[in-house]
Amino acid sequence: MIFDNSGREIVVRNPLTSHQINISSFSPGIYYFVVTDENQYRKSFKIIKK
Numbered sequence: 001m002i003f004d005n006s007g008r009e010i011v012v013r014n015p016l017t018s019h020q021i022n023i024s025s026f027s028p029g030i031y032y033f034v035v036t037d038e039n040q041y042r043k044s045f046k047i048i049k050k
Contacts, residue, residue: 002047003032023049 002011011021031047
């Protein structure tokens with residue numbers, strides 16, 4: 001999942017079947033990328049789009 005800076009969901013994808021997400025159409029800003037695996041382990045990353 002990718003969220004914008006206000007917490008709104010922008011993209012929802014299954015990471016087991018979709019390994020790439022194109023962010024070229026996103027407006028400049030800060031986004032948060034959250035990956036959840038099959039054991040419900042979550043890892044978050046910050047994306048800064050210029």
